[in-house]
Amino acid sequence: MHNTSSTSSIPKHMKGVLLTGHGGPEMLQYKEDIPVPSPKAYEVLIRVKAAGVNNTDINTRTAWYSKSDGSDTDASWSGSALTFPFIQGADVCGEIVALGSEVTNKRIGERVLIEPCLQHVNGEKLETPWYFGSECNGGFAEYTVVDARHAVCINSELSDLELATFPCSYSTAENMLTRTQLAANERVLITGASGGVGSAAIQLAKARGAYVIAVTSPAKKEQLLALGADEVIHRDADLTATLGANSVDVVIDLVAGPTWPKLLDVLKCHGRYAVSGAIAGPIVELDVRTLYLKDLSFYGCTILEPEVFQKLINCIEQKKIAPILAQSFPLNEIGQAQQAFLEKNHVGKIVLSCTE
Numbered sequence: 001m002h003n004t005s006s007t008s009s010i011p012k013h014m015k016g017v018l019l020t021g022h023g024g025p026e027m028l029q030y031k032e033d034i035p036v037p038s039p040k041a042y043e044v045l046i047r048v049k050a051a052g053v054n055n056t057d058i059n060t061r062t063a064w065y066s067k068s069d070g071s072d073t074d075a076s077w078s079g080s081a082l083t084f085p086f087i088q089g090a091d092v093c094g095e096i097v098a099l100g101s102e103v104t105n106k107r108i109g110e111r112v113l114i115e116p117c118l119q120h121v122n123g124e125k126l127e128t129p130w131y132f133g134s135e136c137n138g139g140f141a142e143y144t145v146v147d148a149r150h151a152v153c154i155n156s157e158l159s160d161l162e163l164a165t166f167p168c169s170y171s172t173a174e175n176m177l178t179r180t181q182l183a184a185n186e187r188v189l190i191t192g193a194s195g196g197v198g199s200a201a202i203q204l205a206k207a208r209g210a211y212v213i214a215v216t217s218p219a220k221k222e223q224l225l226a227l228g229a230d231e232v233i234h235r236d237a238d239l240t241a242t243l244g245a246n247s248v249d250v251v252i253d254l255v256a257g258p259t260w261p262k263l264l265d266v267l268k269c270h271g272r273y274a275v276s277g278a279i280a281g282p283i284v285e286l287d288v289r290t291l292y293l294k295d296l297s298f299y300g301c302t303i304l305e306p307e308v309f310q311k312l313i314n315c316i317e318q319k320k321i322a323p324i325l326a327q328s329f330p331l332n333e334i335g336q337a338q339q340a341f342l343e344k345n346h347v348g349k350i351v352l353s354c355t356e
Helices: 055-061 167-180 196-207 218-227 239-243 260-266 288-293 308-317 331-343
Strands: 013-019 028-035 043-052 091-099 111-114 117-121 124-131 143-147 151-153 187-190 211-216 231-234 248-253 267-275 297-300 325-330 349-353
Touching: 013 331, 028 331, 043 111, 043 167, 055 331, 091 143, 091 167, 117 143, 151 308, 167 196, 167 248, 167 267, 167 297, 167 308, 187 196, 196 211, 196 218, 196 248, 211 218, 218 231, 231 239, 239 260, 248 260, 260 267, 260 288, 325 331, 331 349
Parallel strands: 187 211, 187 248, 211 231, 248 267, 267 297, 325 349
Antiparallel strands: 013 028, 043 091, 043 143, 043 349, 091 111, 111 151, 117 124
């Protein structure tokens, strides 16, 4: 391992939050004696400055991903088994402070964002990608390790807290827009538009020159208009009655739930539907005739296309998108941060500060 110029600057133990099992916030244990990880040959050690709170963290803790009996056998993001305890946290901004033996010394001191969808671990390509902070330890701690190719250098004047708003939400949103090939002047409908991914999708869709229709609660209308939405629709509204059938080119869905068929009603022939969340419920009713008679295309979006994360970094550096930092908490108040997240009174991201 290549260390920083002062090996003693990296402690042997660190503060962090361990997820000890499935359940409520009581399963999150803040500890001050967690061993600092050492980077393997193709990895880097990152001093974590800030880490965002995500649905994925909470879904993993509550075993929401499990399709069976809530056991550990399929309760991770990728459907593989979880081994407790481990450290969650996928949205990370930090600094590279030590290197594996096969990583160039030039990377010491780089400010980085971690690409959360891991396709490589210690130089080896994975058959099934991992999610940072799910299948491996993540960023809810003072230090973390990751394959060097997933620690992407960023040059920005934004704060650590602001940069930590980007990795998961914005890469997920950009991936959905990339998969559906949203083009300028097309009409895109975004559900759950006030959340991290939804608010990111508004900005990224506007950057592509699209006409954006955002679905949210009335209290958040003005904030979403300020972000660039062209129209804001009440989440309880009848979409077909409000917009008209066959009226949008692309749907970016983060909600699913019982009103899901309306999303297909408003899609034009050859419309494209992308989904990466189901906060209103994962089980929906599909009339297959709608799918084939309208020649619709469906995209399930989790694994990032290879170009997506670097495109996101470029957008940040070129100031084409702006961070939406709703609130921040110290790392030891992760329970309060997740509670604030679940109350859904915010627009944008809630972030944990991981350094004192």
